[in-house]
Amino acid sequence: MSVQTPTPIPLWPAHTIEVPATALPERESTGYSQVGTAFSQVRNVSVPTIIPYLPDPAIATGVAVVVCPGGAYHILAIEHEGHAVARWLNARGIAVIVLKYRLVPTPDDDAQHEAELGAKLADPATMRAISFAHDPVMRADVLEAIRVTRHNADAWGLHPQKIGVMGFSAGGHVTISAMLHYTDALTRPNFAAPIYPVWFADIVPPIDAPPVFMALANDDEFGAIILDTVARVTAAWQHAGVPIEVHAYAQGGHGFGMMTRNMPCDRWIDRFHEWLTTTALR
Numbered sequence: 001m002s003v004q005t006p007t008p009i010p011l012w013p014a015h016t017i018e019v020p021a022t023a024l025p026e027r028e029s030t031g032y033s034q035v036g037t038a039f040s041q042v043r044n045v046s047v048p049t050i051i052p053y054l055p056d057p058a059i060a061t062g063v064a065v066v067v068c069p070g071g072a073y074h075i076l077a078i079e080h081e082g083h084a085v086a087r088w089l090n091a092r093g094i095a096v097i098v099l100k101y102r103l104v105p106t107p108d109d110d111a112q113h114e115a116e117l118g119a120k121l122a123d124p125a126t127m128r129a130i131s132f133a134h135d136p137v138m139r140a141d142v143l144e145a146i147r148v149t150r151h152n153a154d155a156w157g158l159h160p161q162k163i164g165v166m167g168f169s170a171g172g173h174v175t176i177s178a179m180l181h182y183t184d185a186l187t188r189p190n191f192a193a194p195i196y197p198v199w200f201a202d203i204v205p206p207i208d209a210p211p212v213f214m215a216l217a218n219d220d221e222f223g224a225i226i227l228d229t230v231a232r233v234t235a236a237w238q239h240a241g242v243p244i245e246v247h248a249y250a251q252g253g254h255g256f257g258m259m260t261r262n263m264p265c266d267r268w269i270d271r272f273h274e275w276l277t278t279t280a281l282r
Contacts, residue, residue: 008049040079053086062159070169084258164191172197217252
């Protein structure tokens with residue numbers, strides 16, 4: 001079955017979030033990875049939305065995943081870390097809610113945007129500061145996305161206790177924020193999958209922390225930051241006695257998502273699906 005990209009719907013009721021007067025219109029353009037691979041990106045998201053991909057009812061499992069594309073807090077790699085994930089999981093009966101969370105503003109000019117973002121990415125201290133400053137709105141958006149998904153469980157054919165969250169890179173930050181800082185039963189993810197995530201803050205699992213799946217490549221261009229994040233989450237979850245599964249691939253670089261690299265990391269999502277159906281939701 002061919003799945004069309006659904007229409008985004010507002011995450012929050014009108015006028016409940018503050019949109020800066022200087023906010024530029026949201027726009028989609030072409031970005032390039034650290035190794036020069038082109039990908040579709042969204043910038044200047046100031047009004048967050050969700051894009052619900054619902055599977056064919058004949059194969060629906062009732063499982064749903066809120067998916068948070070990455071992009072260094074400034075962009076969303078919306079295709080290979082969003083729509084493509086949704087289509088793959090939909091074909092296996094899993095609903096996906098792609099979250100376009102609020103981003104750090106960027107210049108409208110593509111060249112200026114690329115230059116400024118490149119300079120920030122080259123300075124870990126700057127990225128750390130940005131992550132702390134921008135965490136509150138990203139956290140609010142992902143927790144609301146989980147709450148809205150659970151609220152719509154009946155209408156969307158979902159099991160309210162089979163709703164999780166997945167994110168890539170900075171979207172992995174959003175995912176970790178959700179799995180550490182949910183506020184109640186309505187915003188708690190039943191499982192979480194931060195993929196090559198970034199997280200600079202402390203990691204203290206909640207008492208009822210959800211099971212976790214992670215994947216990364218050992219040759220990630222942002223190696224130390226990614227490896228440290230994965231190691232700290234793994235140690236914290238193991239110490240807490242909460243199930244965690246980690247796949248570290250020899251090659252794949254940063255941001256592989258659903259790209260085809262003809263490497264073992266291409267099949268990370270198969271491993272996630274196996275984990276989800278045999279471990280996380282048992």
